[in-house]
Amino acid sequence: MRKESSRMDLQDLYQQTLLDHGKRPRNFGPLPEATHRAEGYNPMCGDEVRLALLVEGDVVREARFEGCGCAISQASASMMTQAVKGQTVVHARELFDRFHAVVVRGEDEASDDDLGPLDCLTGVRQYPNRIKCATLAWHALKDALEGERA
Amino acid sequence: MRKESSRMDLQDLYQQTLLDHGKRPRNFGPLPEATHRAEGYNPMCGDEVRLALLVEGDVVREARFEGCGCAISQASASMMTQAVKGQTVVHARELFDRFHAVVVRGEDEASDDDLGPLDCLTGVRQYPNRIKCATLAWHALKDALEGERA
Amino acid sequence: MSKLRSQIDVRLEFPALAQEVSGRPLAYLDSAASTQKPNAVLAAMERFYREDNANVHRGVHTLSQRATDAFEAARRTVARFVNAQSEREVVFTKGCTEAINLVAASWGGANLGPGDRVLVSHMEHHADIVPWQLIAQRTGATVEPFPITDSGEVDLASLEAMLAAGRVKLVGVKHVCNALGTVNPVAEIARLAHAHGALVLADGAQALAHVPVDVQALGVDFYAMSAHKVYGPMGVGALYGRAELLEAMPPYQGGGDMIRTVSFEGTTFNDPPNRFEPGTPNVAGAIGFGAALDWVRAVGLGAIAAHESALTAYSSSRLAEVPGLRVVGTAPERIGVFSFVMDAAHPHDVGTVLDRHGVAVRTGHHCCMPLMRRLGVPATTRISLAAYSNEADVDAAVEALHGVRALFT
Amino acid sequence: MSKLRSQIDVRLEFPALAQEVSGRPLAYLDSAASTQKPNAVLAAMERFYREDNANVHRGVHTLSQRATDAFEAARRTVARFVNAQSEREVVFTKGCTEAINLVAASWGGANLGPGDRVLVSHMEHHADIVPWQLIAQRTGATVEPFPITDSGEVDLASLEAMLAAGRVKLVGVKHVCNALGTVNPVAEIARLAHAHGALVLADGAQALAHVPVDVQALGVDFYAMSAHKVYGPMGVGALYGRAELLEAMPPYQGGGDMIRTVSFEGTTFNDPPNRFEPGTPNVAGAIGFGAALDWVRAVGLGAIAAHESALTAYSSSRLAEVPGLRVVGTAPERIGVFSFVMDAAHPHDVGTVLDRHGVAVRTGHHCCMPLMRRLGVPATTRISLAAYSNEADVDAAVEALHGVRALFT
Ligand SMILES: Cc1ncc(COP(=O)(O)O)c(C=O)c1O
Numbered sequence A, B: 001m002r003k004e005s006s007r008m009d010l011q012d013l014y015q016q017t018l019l020d021h022g023k024r025p026r027n028f029g030p031l032p033e034a035t036h037r038a039e040g041y042n043p044m045c046g047d048e049v050r051l052a053l054l055v056e057g058d059v060v061r062e063a064r065f066e067g068c069g070c071a072i073s074q075a076s077a078s079m080m081t082q083a084v085k086g087q088t089v090v091h092a093r094e095l096f097d098r099f100h101a102v103v104v105r106g107e108d109e110a111s112d113d114d115l116g117p118l119d120c121l122t123g124v125r126q127y128p129n130r131i132k133c134a135t136l137a138w139h140a141l142k143d144a145l146e147g148e149r150a
Numbered sequence C, D: 001m002s003k004l005r006s007q008i009d010v011r012l013e014f015p016a017l018a019q020e021v022s023g024r025p026l027a028y029l030d031s032a033a034s035t036q037k038p039n040a041v042l043a044a045m046e047r048f049y050r051e052d053n054a055n056v057h058r059g060v061h062t063l064s065q066r067a068t069d070a071f072e073a074a075r076r077t078v079a080r081f082v083n084a085q086s087e088r089e090v091v092f093t094k095g096c097t098e099a100i101n102l103v104a105a106s107w108g109g110a111n112l113g114p115g116d117r118v119l120v121s122h123m124e125h126h127a128d129i130v131p132w133q134l135i136a137q138r139t140g141a142t143v144e145p146f147p148i149t150d151s152g153e154v155d156l157a158s159l160e161a162m163l164a165a166g167r168v169k170l171v172g173v174k175h176v177c178n179a180l181g182t183v184n185p186v187a188e189i190a191r192l193a194h195a196h197g198a199l200v201l202a203d204g205a206q207a208l209a210h211v212p213v214d215v216q217a218l219g220v221d222f223y224a225m226s227a228h229k230v231y232g233p234m235g236v237g238a239l240y241g242r243a244e245l246l247e248a249m250p251p252y253q254g255g256g257d258m259i260r261t262v263s264f265e266g267t268t269f270n271d272p273p274n275r276f277e278p279g280t281p282n283v284a285g286a287i288g289f290g291a292a293l294d295w296v297r298a299v300g301l302g303a304i305a306a307h308e309s310a311l312t313a314y315s316s317s318r319l320a321e322v323p324g325l326r327v328v329g330t331a332p333e334r335i336g337v338f339s340f341v342m343d344a345a346h347p348h349d350v351g352t353v354l355d356r357h358g359v360a361v362r363t364g365h366h367c368c369m370p371l372m373r374r375l376g377v378p379a380t381t382r383i384s385l386a387a388y389s390n391e392a393d394v395d396a397a398v399e400a401l402h403g404v405r406a407l408f409t
């Protein structure tokens, strides 16, 4: 007989902000004038994120995505595009590193500057099999910035 | 903790006649004038019997074998060649059937006419992993008689 | 003994079911992914390792003989369970996937050429598609889907037309669909295929635990199985192949026991089934497989099917209570498998919420991406039943599904 | 705790050893065929089936996550045991034989062509020869033996000359010889092979339980393993492959989990190691494999090797007492494996007599027919030791060998 933690923490995972972004993703749609593109795909569950960035000089002027998937992957993509829009490329990369450190490596977010609105994505850390949902769009961001100009 | 039957019955398997035939196989050697030939091979242990028969009319005039292997396979080949030499082909086939019935299917040899000197080969029935040693030469006999004339 | 009583007894034989997950009694509704194992199966394997453990076929000593006897007895058990003509028609494999790969590599490698066609249904499992794609790439053959209907049944008329177009060498089809629960008309498919000179491989992964399997009555040429889907252990399965087909097939992999003689000038091969079983087999696994089939036989496949069928009806009506839930796959001939989508939430989120209610289900494409695309769903949530499933499991799932709606709407 | 005391303890952990055969305490001297399993290994598998049983990788539910975690932890255990750079270099297989077939089919299928050469030593196991013969047949490559000496050691000078002749793509060699016990100079062979642009596959079936294995120090490209030869269960093994090699290799078999996307227009594949693990893996088996390696680590490979080395010396001198007995294979670098022939009797008869004395040994060609021919013996009787073997086992064997002489002369 084994006992597992209760389901009280479902609310930690599915916070209102996350549910809201999941239902009505921001920056969803095509970006024909994009300079950088990348796709994220999770073969385990079929989640898909196609990310498009418009980079001018050092700055991410515009970020949009398309795709489909669970609430977490869609909310994460939505919030990621909000977070990087208008930021420098360097800052976007830093954001990836910080997000990755907190969500994947489980580093305490309090030790660093906090993730701001992205905080609501960190509940996923209690759900090892959902972490990839949260990071999918972020890996696409990294790939897009590392890739050739489209 | 499991118990197995003792090793008293080793004498049943390795009877004096068998050991004698194993050590000094009869009818061992080539038979260039053979009319029928067949080979038996046991991939499990490498035992080999190459059987040669000289059949004239309905009668097995001569039977010789070559090969190598354990005492049982060699003794069995030796005694088989003795048993079929001078017999009709029909009788040789009957002998195969009887031997097979007793040794492989475990039928009681007493129910039929007994196997005569071949009796000493039936100890192998207590040794499932040795039955193929005893039957190797007999299958070669069957194959040789069924095959084309050489 | 009342039916309910015996059902309770059956459940008690599965130790993994007696646990809590997320503070609730586990409702294990993922049996199509892998069934739980009864004590009898675990005990058979444990006993082997504690008393008889040895390598098979190669030893003159007592333990090796006992291991060989037990291994070959398991082979006979499998052969009898699917009514093969002889145990020599049963090859032990790592699982259903390997069984199909064996046929594709050995039979396909020897018998497919440029322009030859392999037909598999549009609802096939990746294990029924990809092995053929790999061998087709090598041989120049093509792999084509034959259509299914919107309700999730094979379209026999289209299959027949595709067969009539010629050059079909083999038809592959799941006996029972892991994603939808459809029981496919394998005997009918085999009749059609044979009429056009094609062989039939049926994938029995989901069938063995739920419907009677008689390979001769079905008329199939090959039948693939996994032990872990029928209350047996992981890491073992079997391929049934008609004797004369196996006889004529070249080796699949090389190693010990599959050979007759080895030399650098030329190697000769053993007879089936050994020809296709190189190396040390999973002896304990085969014994566990045999014990699992014995268990099914003892409980009675008829009794199990009746129980599952009643629970399937119950599940159907309970799931219909959940607003915004749509079951995909509505074939009349089906087993206790429900794939569904919900307006409120993506399957992946549904799965997480259910897990936190102690309910274990599968979500995703169920290794059937072409089927998902065909049905126009990105993924589904799947509930699957087995002999030990009960109404409480279904009730827990339905309660949790209401929880999903509450959370997401 | 004295050394003897701890040895007694070790033996008590193996339930199968505590039995009588033919009325005598079992003397299990067939560990090279398959080792016995300690309680820790049986308990780990049993616990998995009783508590965590579920399919891996595909589930969002708790049991599936636990199963996946345990499976991947086992992969890390194997990786660490052989000092792989990353657990992504470890592919779980059915056994050592399948690991070698995987390399032959996938790497060989993609990299061998007409005129290419694969060299394997003359002492190789059929599992190291036949997979290459099968792929050579398909690709037009050739498989050639490189010579060994009369004492049963590889002839490095000849190997180098054969490499220098060109077009050698891969060299295959057993790390430790199952028939003779020879420990081959794998690092030296790898150095020579690499100098001539050939890869090296070492067969570690007999090494893992007896000698330290460091794939990076050995410099091998591939390393094949079987769990059941190192106190683990049957039906599972592993292939180590250098990351960049696995990366570049095409799929080996098709099925679930090895794909990225499947469609009838074209299928794409997953990254290693998943690319090479289609279908439901032997999760319990992998866990048992991991538990076995943990057991070896806990007892200490150094302590085991020291124990076996002392017992090897003891066996050597005791066997020398038996008139008319000749040990074949006398390499100085060897483990506790003795292959011998007797004037008095054929190995098969020796094996039967020993069994009736409660002594389990292997007889035959040990899946090394070319080696047997090279040494001029039709077959041998083989005694092989493990961590739990003791002097009483050896004494029982020697007494029984005297019995053989008494019976046959
Ligand atoms: C040296 C060697 N290689 C390969 C094998 C094959 O291993 P398995 O039968 O576990 O696949 C064995 C064992 O029989 C062996 O001793």
Ligand SMILES: Cc1ncc(COP(=O)(O)O)c(C=O)c1O
Pocket: C032, C033, C095, C096, C097, C098, C125, C127, C128, C174, C176, C177, C178, C203, C205, C206, C226, C228, C367, D256, D278, D279, D280, D281
């Ligand atoms: C219909 C079907 N075929 C094949 C398989 C593959 O079986 P396994 O993973 O046991 O090899 C499965 C299970 O995943 C299945 O459901």
